[in-house]
Amino acid sequence: MFYARRMQARFDFCGRNEIERWRAALSPLLAGVELSRRRKPVGQLVKSLISGRTRDAVSLAAYRRLGSRYRSAARLAEAPVEGVRQAIADVTFAEAKAGWLIAALRRIGRERPDFALDFLGDLPLDDALAWLERLPGVGRKVAASTLNASTLDRPVFIVDSHVLRVMARLGLVGAHAEARAVSEAVTAAMNDWAGEDFLRFHVAAKRLGQTLCRPEAPGCAACPLARECPGARLTS
Numbered sequence: 001m002f003y004a005r006r007m008q009a010r011f012d013f014c015g016r017n018e019i020e021r022w023r024a025a026l027s028p029l030l031a032g033v034e035l036s037r038r039r040k041p042v043g044q045l046v047k048s049l050i051s052g053r054t055r056d057a058v059s060l061a062a063y064r065r066l067g068s069r070y071r072s073a074a075r076l077a078e079a080p081v082e083g084v085r086q087a088i089a090d091v092t093f094a095e096a097k098a099g100w101l102i103a104a105l106r107r108i109g110r111e112r113p114d115f116a117l118d119f120l121g122d123l124p125l126d127d128a129l130a131w132l133e134r135l136p137g138v139g140r141k142v143a144a145s146t147l148n149a150s151t152l153d154r155p156v157f158i159v160d161s162h163v164l165r166v167m168a169r170l171g172l173v174g175a176h177a178e179a180r181a182v183s184e185a186v187t188a189a190m191n192d193w194a195g196e197d198f199l200r201f202h203v204a205a206k207r208l209g210q211t212l213c214r215p216e217a218p219g220c221a222a223c224p225l226a227r228e229c230p231g232a233r234l235t236s
Contacts, residue, residue: 015189016189016190018170018172018228019172019186019189019190019201021228022170022201022205022225022228023197023201023204025224025225025228026201026204026205026207026208026224026225027204028224029204029207029208029224030200030203030204030207033203033207035199035200035203038149038150038151038153039149039150039151040116040117040150040151041117041118041120041146041147041150041151041152042073042105042108042115042116042117043073043150044145044146044149044150045104045117045132045138045142045145045146045150046063046066046073046076046101046105047059047060047063047145048141048142048145048146048149049097049100049101049104049137049138049142050062050063050066050088050091050097050101051091052092052093052097052141052142052160053092053093053161054091054092058090058091059091061090062087062088062089062090062091065087065088066084066087066088069083069087072115073105073108073109073115074109074115076101076102076105077102077105077106077108077109077115078106079102081098081099081102082098084098084101084102085098096137097137099136099137100136100137100138101137103135103136103137104135104136104137104138107135107136108135117146117152118151118152120132120146120147120152120154121152121154125147125154125155125156125187128143128147128154129143129144129147129156132146132147139179139180140159140179140180140183141158141159141160141179141183144156144157144158144159144183145158148195148198148199148202149199152195153194153195153196154195155187155190155191155193155194155195155197155198156183156187156195156198157182157183157186157187157190157198157201157202158183158198158199158202159179159180159182159183159186159202160179160206161179161209162205162206162208162209162210162213163179163182163202163205163206163209164177164178164179164182165209165213165215166205166208166209166213166225167182167185167186167205168182169213169218169229169230169231169232170225170228170229170230170231171229171230172185172186173185186198186201208223208224208225218231218232220232
């Protein structure tokens with residue numbers, strides 16, 4: 001398996017047992033959390049593409065405006081970039097995202113005129129990720145989200161900036177690693193997890209990053225992973 005071969009060396013320090021402990025320790029953060037209804041893959045791609053570096057509530061409102069204004073992926077693909085930019089104006093880097101979104105959807109439309117991406121559920125995981133990552137504006141986070149958080153429910157780990165920070169501080173990857181390295185590491189290590197397991201671990205780690213494991217002045221004293229975290233031990 002590609003992930004296992006490529007990432008095996010990363011698990012001299014962190015591996016299955018550590019990740020399982022982290023999941024158990026973070027599980028209280030999911031109390032009261034209801035995972036949103038899963039979207040079709042193309043809808044999740046749109047939502048994920050406009051979400052980067054933007055608060056969830058803001059990107060969700062922008063996504064809903066796109067849906068209200070354009071009604072379908074096909075109509076959105078043919079929309080003027082300026083109209084899309086206006087619809088998502090309050091997300092970060094709105095102009096760039098509008099351009100990427102239109103270009104990505106037009107490419108999908110040329111290859112899949114019905115905009116149905118269910119076929120990605122039948123491809124090997126590496127191939128499905130690669131198919132998405134060749135689209136404009138689509139990196140590993142957007143590709144993984146399209147596969148995992150949609151109705152496809154594929155077992156791949158979504159890594160945003162909050163999750164990356166948490167995992168780097170825990171020592172899973174180096175301090176300057178990219179999100180792709182974390183996604184590959186966790187996906188490879190937890191090859192018996194279902195899609196829902198990866199999604200719940202993503203949400204829990206993200207909540208930790210948003211609330212306690214902040215970029216500045218992290219709340220290590222209250223962190224459920226303080227015993228596991230080299231960074232927390234250094235500050236205690």
